[in-house]
Amino acid sequence: MTVGDKSTDHSFKRDLLAALPNLRAFAVSLTGRHHVADDLVQDTIMKAWAKQDHFEPGTNMKAWLFTILRNEFYSQMRKRGREVSDTDGIFTSQLSTHPQQYGSLDLQDFKRALDQLPSDQREAIILVGASGFAYEEAAEICGCAVGTIKSRINRARNKLQEILGVSGEGDYGPDAHSSAVIKKAFAI
Amino acid sequence: MTEHSKKAPATNGLPGMAAFHPGVSAQLREYYQSVQEEGIPDRFLQLLEQLDVAERQASESTRIKDNAR
Numbered sequence: 001m002t003v004g005d006k007s008t009d010h011s012f013k014r015d016l017l018a019a020l021p022n023l024r025a026f027a028v029s030l031t032g033r034h035h036v037a038d039d040l041v042q043d044t045i046m047k048a049w050a051k052q053d054h055f056e057p058g059t060n061m062k063a064w065l066f067t068i069l070r071n072e073f074y075s076q077m078r079k080r081g082r083e084v085s086d087t088d089g090i091f092t093s094q095l096s097t098h099p100q101q102y103g104s105l106d107l108q109d110f111k112r113a114l115d116q117l118p119s120d121q122r123e124a125i126i127l128v129g130a131s132g133f134a135y136e137e138a139a140e141i142c143g144c145a146v147g148t149i150k151s152r153i154n155r156a157r158n159k160l161q162e163i164l165g166v167s168g169e170g171d172y173g174p175d176a177h178s179s180a181v182i183k184k185a186f187a188i
Numbered sequence: 189m190t191e192h193s194k195k196a197p198a199t200n201g202l203p204g205m206a207a208f209h210p211g212v213s214a215q216l217r218e219y220y221q222s223v224q225e226e227g228i229p230d231r232f233l234q235l236l237e238q239l240d241v242a243e244r245q246a247s248e249s250t251r252i253k254d255n256a257r
Contacts, residue, residue: 013236020232025223038229045232049239107222110215129213130220157212166211 012052015061016045022131023065029126030073032115040076044069066131067141070123077119113163117156124152125160 023044027037047068048055055064114122120142127138128149139146160166 013240017228017236020228021224021226024226024228025220028223029220038231041232042235045235046239049236106215107219110219114216114219125216126220129216160212160216164212164215 011057012055016048016065019062019065022062023069026066026126026131027069027073029111029114029130030070030119030123032111040069040073043072043076047072060137063133063137063141066127066133070141109164110160113160116163117159121152121156121159124149125156128153 020041024037024041027040027044028034031037031040044065048065051068055061114126117125123142124138127133127141128135133141135146135149139149142149
């Protein structure tokens with residue numbers, strides 16, 4: 001029945017729209033770059049739209065969309081044949097930080113610190129710490145065990161504290177490369 | 189499942205964050221929030237509109253074909 005189909009489409013679009021700001025924030029914090037993130041979100045919308053028959057109404061639309069975006073992110077990274085490298089990070093963090101966009105200087109520092117994490121740790125801490133997912137949901141989205149998510153979050157948290165100097169000098173001072181990145185990032 | 193019963197604390201959507209250093213977790217949320225507050229760029233609203241229109245036209249033409257049978 002077309003009437004039934006239409007109302008389903010309607011709520012699909014409405015739910016997608018509702019999840020979009022959160023999805024986009026995930027993309028931006030995952031990629032560290034607004035324009036890359038927005039391309040990723042666009043690809044995700046197209047994929048989700050094409051696959052909407054596979055979506056079971058009543059299940060978690062947000063988790064479904066995040067999964068699509070994450071898969072898209074890694075498949076694009078594989079296509080480019082590289083992890084977004086640190087050198088790239090230095091260059092792009094200087095290019096893509098919009099000081100007017102983030103309330104404080106601290107947030108820019110935080111963004112740079114987040115960019116330095118390996119992407120598996122970054123996504124774990126974002127999903128649970130900011131996107132509002134439970135450990136179990138984050139594990140589902142990342143296709144790994146709950147314990148893996150927890151340990152990635154731990155490592156991410158330690159690394160962030162270390163980079164931002166929140167907990168002072170630890171056993172794990174920044175390695176030579178990341179301190180070079182920090183120096184470079186702060187040398188402006 | 190104990191994992192599950194622990195899963196939905198009253199702290200509203202941020203399970204596990206209690207263990208975080210407040211500095212790092214607060215900054216993460218603040219950063220994330222600042223991006224969320226940028227709102228939805230027009231390009232996505234336009235894209236959804238286009239997808240919607242394309243789909244309606246497609247189902248419209250399917251219906252015409254079906255009726256013609």
